[in-house]
Amino acid sequence: MFNARDKCAIAGVGFTDYSRDSGRPVRSLASEACLKAIQDAGLSVEDVDGFVSYNFNDSVPAIAVATELGVPAAGFAVDFLAGGNAANLIVLNAIAAIEAGLAKTVVCYRAMNGRSGFRLGGGREMAAHGITQFTAPFGWITYPQAMAMWCRRHMIEYGTSAEQLGGIAVTLRENAVLNERAMQRAPLTLDDYMNSRMIVDPFRLLDICLESDGACAVVVTSAERARDMKQKPVYVSGGAYGGGPQQGEDLFDAIRWPDHAHNYSKYIAADLWASAGIGPEDVDIAQIYDCFTYSIVMQLEGFGFCKEGEGGAFTEGRRIARDGALPVNTHGGLLSEAYIHGFNHVIEAVEQLRGQSGPRQVEGAEVALTTAGAMTCGSAMVLHN
Amino acid sequence: MGYNKPLPYPNSETKPFWDACRDGILRIQRCSDCGTNRFPPTGVCPACQSDRSEWIEASGRGRVFSWIVVRHPVPKDVYADKVPYVVAIIALDEGVRMVSNLVDIDVDSVQADMPVTVRFDKVTDELTLPVFVPADGADRGS
Numbered sequence: 428m429f430n431a432r433d434k435c436a437i438a439g440v441g442f443t444d445y446s447r448d449s450g451r452p453v454r455s456l457a458s459e460a461c462l463k464a465i466q467d468a469g470l471s472v473e474d475v476d477g478f479v480s481y482n483f484n485d486s487v488p489a490i491a492v493a494t495e496l497g498v499p500a501a502g503f504a505v506d507f508l509a510g511g512n513a514a515n516l517i518v519l520n521a522i523a524a525i526e527a528g529l530a531k532t533v534v535c536y537r538a539m540n541g542r543s544g545f546r547l548g549g550g551r552e553m554a555a556h557g558i559t560q561f562t563a564p565f566g567w568i569t570y571p572q573a574m575a576m577w578c579r580r581h582m583i584e585y586g587t588s589a590e591q592l593g594g595i596a597v598t599l600r601e602n603a604v605l606n607e608r609a610m611q612r613a614p615l616t617l618d619d620y621m622n623s624r625m626i627v628d629p630f631r632l633l634d635i636c637l638e639s640d641g642a643c644a645v646v647v648t649s650a651e652r653a654r655d656m657k658q659k660p661v662y663v664s665g666g667a668y669g670g671g672p673q674q675g676e677d678l679f680d681a682i683r684w685p686d687h688a689h690n691y692s693k694y695i696a697a698d699l700w701a702s703a704g705i706g707p708e709d710v711d712i713a714q715i716y717d718c719f720t721y722s723i724v725m726q727l728e729g730f731g732f733c734k735e736g737e738g739g740a741f742t743e744g745r746r747i748a749r750d751g752a753l754p755v756n757t758h759g760g761l762l763s764e765a766y767i768h769g770f771n772h773v774i775e776a777v778e779q780l781r782g783q784s785g786p787r788q789v790e791g792a793e794v795a796l797t798t799a800g801a802m803t804c805g806s807a808m809v810l811h812n
Numbered sequence: 813m814g815y816n817k818p819l820p821y822p823n824s825e826t827k828p829f830w831d832a833c834r835d836g837i838l839r840i841q842r843c844s845d846c847g848t849n850r851f852p853p854t855g856v857c858p859a860c861q862s863d864r865s866e867w868i869e870a871s872g873r874g875r876v877f878s879w880i881v882v883r884h885p886v887p888k889d890v891y892a893d894k895v896p897y898v899v900a901i902i903a904l905d906e907g908v909r910m911v912s913n914l915v916d917i918d919v920d921s922v923q924a925d926m927p928v929t930v931r932f933d934k935v936t937d938e939l940t941l942p943v944f945v946p947a948d949g950a951d952r953g954s
Contacts, residue, residue: 549886553818560820560830561852564941565913566882566891567899568818575880576901583878583924628881628896673858682852682901682909687878 429666429702435522436653436660437810438532439468439646440774445610445765448543449640454487457538458495460642464534465496468646469657472496475646477503477533479521481513481768485545486538503530510547510678511716512668512691514769514799515806519666521647531648537770538642546638547768558676570718573679574801575630578721580687582629587739589629592720593620596633596762598748599717603759605749605787610637611763634720636761643770645777661777661810665703667695670804681803688736690722691805692729692798699730703809705794707731710809712779712789713753713796714772717760722801723747730796730807754789769799773808780812815936816890825853828867833940836932838870840908851908872930873947874904881919898922902944916945 441463443449443456457480465475475498478489493501503524507513514537521533541547548570555563567573581587597617603609615633623632653660670691673683681687700706707730715723724738732753733741741747747755758764758775765771776795778784798807822830832839840851845862856863879900885891898914900922914922915931927947934940 553816553890554821555818556821556823558852559818560822560826562911563818564820564939565899565911565943566817566894566897567880567911569886572880572882572886572899576878576899579878579880579924624884625881626884628883676852682911 428698431522431526432664432702433662434650435525435647436650436662437645437777438648438653438656438658438660439464440777441467442643442774443641445608445639445641449540453538453540454491454495456642457487457492457536460644461492461534461536462496464644464646472498475532475534476500477524477530479505479517479533479535480537481507481509481517483510503533511718511769512800512805515797515808516668518647518808519668522663525649533647534644535647536642536644537768539768540640541766542638542640548638558680571630571635572627574719575627577687578629581724584688585736587724591739591742592634593617595720595723595742596620599756599760600763602749602757602787603763606758606764609759609764610639636718637766639765639767641765641767643767643774645773659781659812661780661812663808664811665699665809667699668806669695674803678802684803690725690729690802691800692726695807696730699807709794710796711792711794712757713755714776715755716769716798716800717756717762718801726798749789757787757789772797776810780810819939825855829853833932833942838872838930838942839867840870840906841865842868849906849908851910870904870906874902875925875927876922877901877903877909879914879922902928913943915943
């Protein structure tokens, strides 16, 4: 279990514009976000000795960013070959490195031309090697198709409805309307959702996240050092990474997973809360990985905000709205702000806890949950100011 | 016109499965030590870690565990002529799951747990795909 409660903090954040076509190499996006995060912390490149990122062969390695920025000694430069499940893991990895003495101040980032370059949602190769030979030949190819299969199980077991999923999309859009960096800011109604095109039943277009070009970065350092830096530290009090049995041979494959109505979150929740020393009832805001509307349903249950099977009902009655009991994805999420593979959730949590979220600020937010991943493995953190 | 959809590339572990499909036989692995059935094919039994296994003939019967109806084709040029189509996870009677297509059915009438049976569709000289159809007596919809 994560045993570094409050020993490290996020001391800086940086991000680029989010767009459909950046017109720039991914390395340039990564470097811009990382440099902004370093400067936000009041540091210079000489103060940084680590870079950690994750990618799907669609980004640039940590050493490329360190090289472009002229970092004199990037000792801990590490890349995870991973999906959104790693969006919190890289911060936990930076903390592990700092605690072990492998680095002092680490920049974590995700950078991608996810719309103009390699599109994660676009499908897989026609040559079905490995585990893919048992999925792709049947036209089961894209992540929306994969997750729709999970969602159906929840509908079968618990009666989760299209109206509940639509309510999530509508609520998150309300937040994006207030967010100047969100890619989708036009108000949305439940009718808009119900009338949006059925892509892969049970998912409509508006169940599916955006595709984005952009980059996000944060600076992680010891709490002691963070207290002397420019910004108010945001402490990492808890964290967990993992999943359950039979996770499959890649992120897509979940043929042997026990039950697709439940994801990784139910398997790591106990460790997450124990490591932070709090429970879900203590959380003020939650930035929950929302590659699809349905991903939020499973995680609300898995992390214990409601009972198993009640995730759909939990989202009703504006409970997850900005003025509700548990504001979720206060930036609009991957569904309406941007898809920086889940790392933009960490940015939003930090800004909220610093009180820097402008018109969408949740007053008095002190404790935030961030989560990453939707399927068989994932990561999560508890942050506080 | 050639077959333009994704083709499986069998390896030493999976070739017996695809070879059997060409002969109209649905095969799964069984651990030679503890008897646990498994699919997709692997080298080691996840129940007892034995590396000894054999191929058995499955009944070809199962039930719909979950399903989707693909309406938006991806890649567009490959699946435009196929939508709407059903992809299902089938829970075989032998206790393993398999991904396949559910065919010969109205795409809007699929039900959870409906009984299905395998059918073999030859798509190229080399490849025969195991697809599933509603079992005799099951409601085939309109």
